[in-house]
Amino acid sequence: MRLRREPAPDAQPAPAVADADLLLQRERLTERFALMQSELGGLFYEMAIRDHVQMDVLIARAAVLQRVDEELAEVEARLAAG
Amino acid sequence: MSVSEFPRPHLTDSPTPEVLQTADVQQCDECGEPVDALQRYCVNCGAHRRDVADPAARYLSQASARARMHARAAAARTSARSARRRTLGRGTAILIALIPIAGGAGVLIGNSTAGTNAPAHHARATSQTTAAPKPKIASGATGESYVQQQKSLGSTTVEP
Numbered sequence: 001m002r003l004r005r006e007p008a009p010d011a012q013p014a015p016a017v018a019d020a021d022l023l024l025q026r027e028r029l030t031e032r033f034a035l036m037q038s039e040l041g042g043l044f045y046e047m048a049i050r051d052h053v054q055m056d057v058l059i060a061r062a063a064v065l066q067r068v069d070e071e072l073a074e075v076e077a078r079l080a081a082g
Numbered sequence: 083m084s085v086s087e088f089p090r091p092h093l094t095d096s097p098t099p100e101v102l103q104t105a106d107v108q109q110c111d112e113c114g115e116p117v118d119a120l121q122r123y124c125v126n127c128g129a130h131r132r133d134v135a136d137p138a139a140r141y142l143s144q145a146s147a148r149a150r151m152h153a154r155a156a157a158a159r160t161s162a163r164s165a166r167r168r169t170l171g172r173g174t175a176i177l178i179a180l181i182p183i184a185g186g187a188g189v190l191i192g193n194s195t196a197g198t199n200a201p202a203h204h205a206r207a208t209s210q211t212t213a214a215p216k217p218k219i220a221s222g223a224t225g226e227s228y229v230q231q232q233k234s235l236g237s238t239t240v241e242p
Contacts, residue, residue, distance in 0.1 A: 038138045
Protein backbone atom coordinates (compact mmCIF):
# COMPACT_ATOMS: atom_id res chain seq x y z
CA MET A 1 0.00 0.00 0.00
CA ARG A 2 1.37 3.39 -0.91
CA LEU A 3 -0.27 6.72 -0.70
CA ARG A 4 2.59 9.05 -1.45
CA ARG A 5 2.09 10.50 -4.87
CA GLU A 6 4.82 9.39 -7.22
CA PRO A 7 5.65 10.81 -10.58
CA ALA A 8 3.63 9.19 -13.34
CA PRO A 9 5.29 6.16 -14.92
CA ASP A 10 7.08 6.78 -18.16
CA ALA A 11 4.33 7.35 -20.61
CA GLN A 12 5.08 5.43 -23.75
CA PRO A 13 4.52 7.44 -26.89
CA ALA A 14 1.03 6.38 -27.91
CA PRO A 15 0.01 5.76 -31.47
CA ALA A 16 -0.97 8.89 -33.31
CA VAL A 17 -4.60 7.97 -33.57
CA ALA A 18 -6.80 8.82 -30.59
CA ASP A 19 -8.27 5.40 -30.11
CA ALA A 20 -11.93 5.00 -29.38
CA ASP A 21 -11.02 2.26 -26.93
CA LEU A 22 -8.91 4.72 -24.97
CA LEU A 23 -11.77 7.17 -24.82
CA LEU A 24 -14.08 4.44 -23.59
CA GLN A 25 -11.51 3.36 -21.02
CA ARG A 26 -11.14 6.93 -19.80
CA GLU A 27 -14.90 7.24 -19.41
CA ARG A 28 -15.10 4.00 -17.42
CA LEU A 29 -12.16 4.95 -15.20
CA THR A 30 -13.57 8.41 -14.59
CA GLU A 31 -16.89 6.94 -13.56
CA ARG A 32 -15.18 4.41 -11.31
CA PHE A 33 -12.99 7.08 -9.76
CA ALA A 34 -15.96 9.35 -9.05
CA LEU A 35 -17.90 6.49 -7.49
CA MET A 36 -15.00 5.35 -5.33
CA GLN A 37 -14.22 8.86 -4.19
CA SER A 38 -17.84 9.38 -3.28
CA GLU A 39 -17.81 6.10 -1.37
CA LEU A 40 -14.66 7.10 0.48
CA GLY A 41 -16.28 10.37 1.49
CA GLY A 42 -19.47 8.58 2.47
CA LEU A 43 -17.55 6.05 4.53
CA PHE A 44 -15.67 8.77 6.37
CA TYR A 45 -18.94 10.61 7.01
CA GLU A 46 -20.53 7.44 8.36
CA MET A 47 -17.56 6.85 10.67
CA ALA A 48 -17.44 10.48 11.78
CA ILE A 49 -21.09 10.76 12.73
CA ARG A 50 -20.79 7.56 14.73
CA ASP A 51 -17.51 8.65 16.26
CA HIS A 52 -15.90 5.50 14.97
CA VAL A 53 -13.26 6.70 12.54
CA GLN A 54 -10.90 3.91 11.53
CA MET A 55 -7.96 5.32 9.71
CA ASP A 56 -6.63 1.97 8.51
CA VAL A 57 -9.90 1.20 6.70
CA LEU A 58 -9.98 4.67 5.17
CA ILE A 59 -6.33 4.47 4.08
CA ALA A 60 -6.87 1.08 2.47
CA ARG A 61 -9.78 2.51 0.49
CA ALA A 62 -7.71 5.55 -0.41
CA ALA A 63 -4.93 3.30 -1.73
CA VAL A 64 -7.35 1.53 -4.06
CA LEU A 65 -8.63 4.88 -5.21
CA GLN A 66 -5.07 6.01 -5.85
CA ARG A 67 -4.47 3.08 -8.19
CA VAL A 68 -7.54 4.03 -10.21
CA ASP A 69 -6.33 7.62 -10.25
CA GLU A 70 -2.99 6.51 -11.68
CA GLU A 71 -4.65 4.39 -14.35
CA LEU A 72 -6.80 7.33 -15.33
CA ALA A 73 -3.78 9.64 -15.50
CA GLU A 74 -1.97 7.16 -17.72
CA VAL A 75 -4.91 6.90 -20.11
CA GLU A 76 -5.24 10.67 -20.26
CA ALA A 77 -1.53 11.03 -20.97
CA ARG A 78 -1.80 8.53 -23.82
CA LEU A 79 -4.78 10.38 -25.20
CA ALA A 80 -2.97 13.70 -24.97
CA ALA A 81 0.07 12.23 -26.72
CA GLY A 82 -2.08 10.74 -29.47
CA MET B 83 -2.27 14.62 12.74
CA SER B 84 -4.95 12.24 13.94
CA VAL B 85 -8.64 12.66 13.36
CA SER B 86 -9.26 13.33 17.04
CA GLU B 87 -7.21 16.52 16.78
CA PHE B 88 -9.65 18.09 14.28
CA PRO B 89 -12.26 20.34 15.82
CA ARG B 90 -15.59 18.55 15.78
CA PRO B 91 -18.27 21.13 16.47
CA HIS B 92 -21.33 18.97 16.56
CA LEU B 93 -20.59 15.47 15.38
CA THR B 94 -20.21 13.93 18.79
CA ASP B 95 -22.26 16.48 20.70
CA SER B 96 -25.39 16.19 18.60
CA PRO B 97 -25.15 13.31 16.16
CA THR B 98 -27.49 12.96 13.22
CA PRO B 99 -30.95 12.08 14.56
CA GLU B 100 -31.20 8.91 12.53
CA VAL B 101 -28.08 7.61 14.24
CA LEU B 102 -29.74 7.85 17.61
CA GLN B 103 -33.22 6.84 16.65
CA THR B 104 -32.54 3.67 14.71
CA ALA B 105 -33.12 0.69 16.89
CA ASP B 106 -33.14 -1.85 14.09
CA VAL B 107 -29.77 -3.53 14.21
CA GLN B 108 -28.60 -5.69 11.34
CA GLN B 109 -25.37 -7.40 10.41
CA CYS B 110 -22.79 -6.33 7.86
CA ASP B 111 -22.72 -8.67 4.86
CA GLU B 112 -18.93 -8.51 4.71
CA CYS B 113 -17.67 -8.71 8.27
CA GLY B 114 -20.77 -9.56 10.30
CA GLU B 115 -20.45 -6.57 12.58
CA PRO B 116 -23.72 -5.08 13.86
CA VAL B 117 -24.86 -2.12 11.79
CA ASP B 118 -27.87 0.16 11.91
CA ALA B 119 -30.61 -0.35 9.38
CA LEU B 120 -29.95 3.11 7.92
CA GLN B 121 -26.18 2.82 7.98
CA ARG B 122 -24.83 3.25 4.47
CA TYR B 123 -21.34 1.94 5.20
CA CYS B 124 -20.03 -0.50 7.73
CA VAL B 125 -17.70 1.50 9.94
CA ASN B 126 -15.76 -1.64 10.78
CA CYS B 127 -14.77 -2.90 7.33
CA GLY B 128 -15.94 -0.01 5.14
CA ALA B 129 -18.32 -2.12 3.05
CA HIS B 130 -21.01 -0.18 1.18
CA ARG B 131 -24.49 -1.43 2.03
CA ARG B 132 -26.32 -1.46 -1.26
CA ASP B 133 -29.84 -1.86 0.05
CA VAL B 134 -29.74 1.37 2.05
CA ALA B 135 -30.81 4.60 0.38
CA ASP B 136 -27.75 6.64 -0.55
CA PRO B 137 -28.44 10.02 -2.17
CA ALA B 138 -24.86 10.40 -3.44
CA ALA B 139 -24.87 7.00 -5.12
CA ARG B 140 -28.31 7.68 -6.57
CA TYR B 141 -27.18 11.03 -7.94
CA LEU B 142 -24.04 9.53 -9.45
CA SER B 143 -25.89 6.66 -11.10
CA GLN B 144 -28.46 9.05 -12.55
CA ALA B 145 -25.72 11.37 -13.80
CA SER B 146 -23.82 8.54 -15.45
CA ALA B 147 -27.03 7.23 -17.03
CA ARG B 148 -27.74 10.71 -18.38
CA ALA B 149 -24.19 11.02 -19.71
CA ARG B 150 -24.46 7.63 -21.40
CA MET B 151 -27.79 8.58 -22.95
CA HIS B 152 -26.38 11.85 -24.27
CA ALA B 153 -23.33 10.08 -25.67
CA ARG B 154 -25.54 7.51 -27.38
CA ALA B 155 -27.77 10.24 -28.81
CA ALA B 156 -24.73 12.16 -30.07
CA ALA B 157 -23.35 9.02 -31.69
CA ALA B 158 -26.71 8.32 -33.33
CA ARG B 159 -26.86 11.90 -34.61
CA THR B 160 -23.34 11.65 -36.02
CA SER B 161 -24.02 8.35 -37.76
CA ALA B 162 -27.29 9.65 -39.21
CA ARG B 163 -25.52 12.75 -40.50
CA SER B 164 -22.75 10.71 -42.11
CA ALA B 165 -25.31 8.31 -43.64
CA ARG B 166 -27.21 11.27 -45.09
CA ARG B 167 -23.97 12.68 -46.47
CA ARG B 168 -23.13 9.27 -47.98
CA THR B 169 -26.54 9.03 -49.62
CA LEU B 170 -26.25 12.57 -50.98
CA GLY B 171 -22.79 11.84 -52.38
CA ARG B 172 -24.01 8.65 -54.02
CA GLY B 173 -26.95 10.50 -55.59
CA THR B 174 -24.66 13.18 -56.91
CA ALA B 175 -22.32 10.57 -58.38
CA ILE B 176 -25.22 8.81 -60.07
CA LEU B 177 -26.46 12.13 -61.46
CA ILE B 178 -23.02 13.00 -62.82
CA ALA B 179 -22.68 9.55 -64.35
CA LEU B 180 -26.07 9.93 -66.03
CA ILE B 181 -25.14 13.20 -67.79
CA PRO B 182 -23.01 11.65 -70.61
CA ILE B 183 -25.48 8.79 -70.96
CA ALA B 184 -28.33 11.25 -71.38
CA GLY B 185 -26.26 13.28 -73.85
CA GLY B 186 -25.46 10.21 -75.91
CA ALA B 187 -29.07 9.15 -75.94
CA GLY B 188 -30.07 12.64 -77.07
CA VAL B 189 -27.59 12.54 -79.93
CA LEU B 190 -28.83 9.13 -81.03
CA ILE B 191 -32.46 10.21 -80.96
CA GLY B 192 -31.63 13.39 -82.81
CA ASN B 193 -29.82 11.50 -85.57
CA SER B 194 -32.58 9.01 -86.03
CA THR B 195 -35.20 11.76 -86.13
CA ALA B 196 -33.26 13.78 -88.73
CA GLY B 197 -32.94 10.78 -91.05
CA THR B 198 -36.65 9.98 -91.12
CA ASN B 199 -38.32 13.37 -91.01
CA ALA B 200 -36.33 15.39 -93.57
CA PRO B 201 -37.78 13.77 -96.78
CA ALA B 202 -41.28 14.01 -95.42
CA HIS B 203 -40.81 17.67 -94.74
CA HIS B 204 -39.35 18.24 -98.16
CA ALA B 205 -42.21 16.38 -99.81
CA ARG B 206 -44.73 18.42 -97.86
CA ALA B 207 -43.07 21.65 -98.98
CA THR B 208 -43.03 20.46 -102.57
CA SER B 209 -46.65 19.52 -102.50
CA GLN B 210 -47.54 22.89 -101.06
CA THR B 211 -45.61 24.60 -103.87
CA THR B 212 -47.29 22.60 -106.55
CA ALA B 213 -50.70 23.02 -105.07
CA ALA B 214 -50.53 26.83 -105.07
CA PRO B 215 -52.92 28.32 -107.69
CA LYS B 216 -51.14 29.73 -110.64
CA PRO B 217 -52.31 33.04 -112.13
CA LYS B 218 -54.17 32.48 -115.32
CA ILE B 219 -52.81 34.55 -118.21
CA ALA B 220 -54.50 34.56 -121.54
CA SER B 221 -52.34 33.40 -124.31
CA GLY B 222 -52.84 36.46 -126.45
CA ALA B 223 -52.82 39.15 -123.82
CA THR B 224 -50.88 42.26 -124.65
CA GLY B 225 -52.15 44.70 -122.07
CA GLU B 226 -53.96 46.91 -124.61
CA SER B 227 -57.26 46.71 -122.87
CA TYR B 228 -55.67 48.08 -119.76
CA VAL B 229 -54.17 51.03 -121.71
CA GLN B 230 -57.46 51.79 -123.33
CA GLN B 231 -59.18 51.72 -120.06
CA GLN B 232 -56.78 54.25 -118.65
CA LYS B 233 -57.22 56.49 -121.64
CA SER B 234 -60.94 56.47 -121.29
CA LEU B 235 -60.59 57.56 -117.72
CA GLY B 236 -58.56 60.56 -118.85
CA SER B 237 -55.33 59.67 -117.24
CA THR B 238 -52.35 61.43 -118.64
CA THR B 239 -49.65 59.56 -116.93
CA VAL B 240 -50.29 56.34 -118.67
CA GLU B 241 -48.18 55.82 -121.64
CA PRO B 242 -48.66 53.13 -124.15
